[in-house]
Amino acid sequence: MGCTLLLVGCGKMGGAMLDGWLASGIASRVVVVEPSGVPEAFAGNPAVSGAAGVDALPDGFQPDVVVLAVKPQVMDGMIAAYRALVRPGTVFLSVAAGKTIASFEASLGAEAAIVRAMPNTPAAIGRGMTVAVPNAAVSDAQVALCETLLGAVGDVAWVRDESLMDAVTAVSGSGPAYVFLLAECLAKAGEASGLPADLALRLARATVSGAGELLHRSSQGADELRKAVTSPGGTTQAALNVLMDGEGLQPLLDKAVAAAAKRSRELAG
Known part of the structure; x- marks a missing residue:
């Protein structure tokens, strides 16, 4: 028997997760809160019904999980209305970027079981990476249930220190x-070396996606796979000498990730 879900917001991320839940049979019943109704892709599924808002939910509806998948800027104006659904048997699972557990507890109450999760866009093809953190009210069974739900669209990892979510x-x-x-820049570099634009883009796209799939399937680490491509004194080594020098890719990515993490902390308030 699958679980009962309330999905608040069925945009790209919410829709991708709903696809995964229905395909895997995780959910036996899903009520989607969308002012415009259930998206057409799910309208014919008997397990899915719609509600215009929390006030329009079916009488007595008590979901196992309330999945909050609306945009962060919309969340503050609507979350307090869901306090009526807080009970020991319900966990709130948020995939809204930057919204902290404390912000949800302020609206739902400290007794609410809340999981904050950060997925990414490859969830749309079932290859997402999600990191989640629970508050103290979340039970082990609810952690397992949320992991199953998030795992329907990719890999899942858990942390206990919410401050790590900015780096995540x-x-x-x-x-x-x-x-x-990277694919864009590789294509432009190919053009600069004389390749026709369409061929350069095709080469870059196939190379980046193919290398990613190889990394996904291989038991070897990224460093080992890199070394396997690199012959001493060869063409790859000549390129890596540039990318791996003191002002190359690693310090640049260090700065980029630090800037993103800093902005994440600012947006969280």
């Missing part, structure tokens, strides 16, 4: 953008 946001939350930028 900077590495995995924002990280896909860094990889896409």
